[in-house]
Amino acid sequence: MTSLEMKMPALLSQPLKMLIDGEWVSSQSGAHMDVINPSNGLVLVQESLGGAYEVDLAVQAARRAFESGPWSRMRPAERTRLLLKLAEALEQNGDELALLETLNTGKPLKMARAFDISMAAECLRYNAGWATKLSGETRNVSLPGDWHAYTLREPVGVVGLIVPWNVPLAMAVSKISPALAAGCTVLLKPAELTPLTALRLGELIQAIGFPPGVVNIVTGLGHEAGQAIVDHPGVDKISFTGSTSVGKSLLALAAGNLKRVSLELGGKSPVFIFADADLDRAMDAAARGIFGNTGQVCAAGSRLFVHRSVADRVIEGLVQRARSLRVAPGLSPDCEIGPVISARQRERVMGYIDSGRAEGAEVVAGGQTVQGDGFFVQPTVLVNTRPDMKVVREEIFGPVLSTQLFDDDSLEQLAARGNDTHYGLSSSIWTRDLRTAHQMVRRLRAGNVRVNAAAALDFAMPFGGYKQSGWGRENGREGVEAYTELKSVAIDLN
Numbered sequence: 001m002t003s004l005e006m007k008m009p010a011l012l013s014q015p016l017k018m019l020i021d022g023e024w025v026s027s028q029s030g031a032h033m034d035v036i037n038p039s040n041g042l043v044l045v046q047e048s049l050g051g052a053y054e055v056d057l058a059v060q061a062a063r064r065a066f067e068s069g070p071w072s073r074m075r076p077a078e079r080t081r082l083l084l085k086l087a088e089a090l091e092q093n094g095d096e097l098a099l100l101e102t103l104n105t106g107k108p109l110k111m112a113r114a115f116d117i118s119m120a121a122e123c124l125r126y127n128a129g130w131a132t133k134l135s136g137e138t139r140n141v142s143l144p145g146d147w148h149a150y151t152l153r154e155p156v157g158v159v160g161l162i163v164p165w166n167v168p169l170a171m172a173v174s175k176i177s178p179a180l181a182a183g184c185t186v187l188l189k190p191a192e193l194t195p196l197t198a199l200r201l202g203e204l205i206q207a208i209g210f211p212p213g214v215v216n217i218v219t220g221l222g223h224e225a226g227q228a229i230v231d232h233p234g235v236d237k238i239s240f241t242g243s244t245s246v247g248k249s250l251l252a253l254a255a256g257n258l259k260r261v262s263l264e265l266g267g268k269s270p271v272f273i274f275a276d277a278d279l280d281r282a283m284d285a286a287a288r289g290i291f292g293n294t295g296q297v298c299a300a301g302s303r304l305f306v307h308r309s310v311a312d313r314v315i316e317g318l319v320q321r322a323r324s325l326r327v328a329p330g331l332s333p334d335c336e337i338g339p340v341i342s343a344r345q346r347e348r349v350m351g352y353i354d355s356g357r358a359e360g361a362e363v364v365a366g367g368q369t370v371q372g373d374g375f376f377v378q379p380t381v382l383v384n385t386r387p388d389m390k391v392v393r394e395e396i397f398g399p400v401l402s403t404q405l406f407d408d409d410s411l412e413q414l415a416a417r418g419n420d421t422h423y424g425l426s427s428s429i430w431t432r433d434l435r436t437a438h439q440m441v442r443r444l445r446a447g448n449v450r451v452n453a454a455a456a457l458d459f460a461m462p463f464g465g466y467k468q469s470g471w472g473r474e475n476g477r478e479g480v481e482a483y484t485e486l487k488s489v490a491i492d493l494n
């Protein structure tokens, strides 16, 4: 799509509303905020800021839709059909959704179309199938007498879904689709910075004919709307993706009614490049892994460990890749790296780079902002980093790679260096030696390990973190079962 063919999406023609019980409403308080295009700092539209009042209305609507049965008692095959229709609608409206995503996040339009929107549609298709496949099982009990004993999988109820701004539509869909497949009704809160595609998704959900109250979308600030969801006694489960600090703070609030809680949190993922690796592939993947989506990826490979014998070549290769990536507004046809999400995030990322310099790291690529109105940061490579530095310990969520060397450390020692973090989301290993690969896989404390690959995201594969990277798993059977309760039934046949 060229800029001449681009039509401003209708969604942006008036202030945004929220979807509650099948109606589009503004916040009762009238509170609102600007939605900003991070590529140029300009206001795109205004969004309504919901709070406890709107959250309560949405929870009541979701409860009615759940209890009275238009969703939880709908035939599973019918739920599958509606979810597949929604996937189709995402594809049909893919150009418009990609444009909205690019305007709101600054990510390259091509990437938004090929990755974010397609991934959301795939996610819906994958989870749609689970509606007809969830099941309990009979159990051979040894109680005295004659018993028929079995388990039932039932939807957990009303769920609050809170998502971040880095992959807005795909994150929203990755929560909505397993929840709906399981028979739950939902209240989605997009990140306040990126409400656009979630609200367009709401329009599509309505147009397809999902019953009112099954999907509610409340926009608003984390400490207001988000907190109200976590606080609400009518919410049975929270599924949250975001920062580890907010994730931890949610736990105390959720304890009120002992809500079920799933958390997908931050990461500081190691990438190991051994001397025998296919270095060109490893360098390409390592660069994509940290600079893709401007480093705003929970599983970004932000700590590189490279064998000393190939370190010069690998670091030089990464420096070249970092320098040659075209940093530009997301709508620019040659954009490879867009801005970070906000001026605040740019300051945060630059603060980390400065702290790295102050602690003795050397910036060998990037390290600067880019002139202009957008929130751009150059892809950055740091060398001479140590495990105690802030840039190595903390999640930056920006295009900043720290590199460390290893010699002929034992795999035990090397894995321990990789595991020296509070996080445990992802890691990747580059080697041609099967033994090295398998031994590292077993030693790494991370929910996702890739060998000779960077991302390899597939909806059949559980995704989630060890340690402070989260609780629970998304995707796969586990991802849908996370939205269910298990009931044991025993019938005395005597």
Ligand code: NAD
Binding pocket: 162, 163, 164, 165, 166, 189, 190, 191, 192, 220, 221, 222, 223, 225, 226, 227, 228, 230, 241, 242, 243, 244, 246, 247, 249, 250, 264, 265, 266, 267, 297, 298, 395, 397, 425, 465, 469, 470
């Ligand atoms: P964030 O934690 O600030 O916000 C995430 C969401 O939580 C937003 O919708 C926000 O409004 C809401 N929120 C904030 N404070 C809240 C509160 N007190 N109560 C309830 N809700 C609240 O995170 P962010 O800056 O939007 O996103 C970046 C973070 O998300 C990074 O740490 C990243 O690693 C993480 N992330 C993790 C995954 C994963 O799958 N593990 C995926 C993407 C992003």
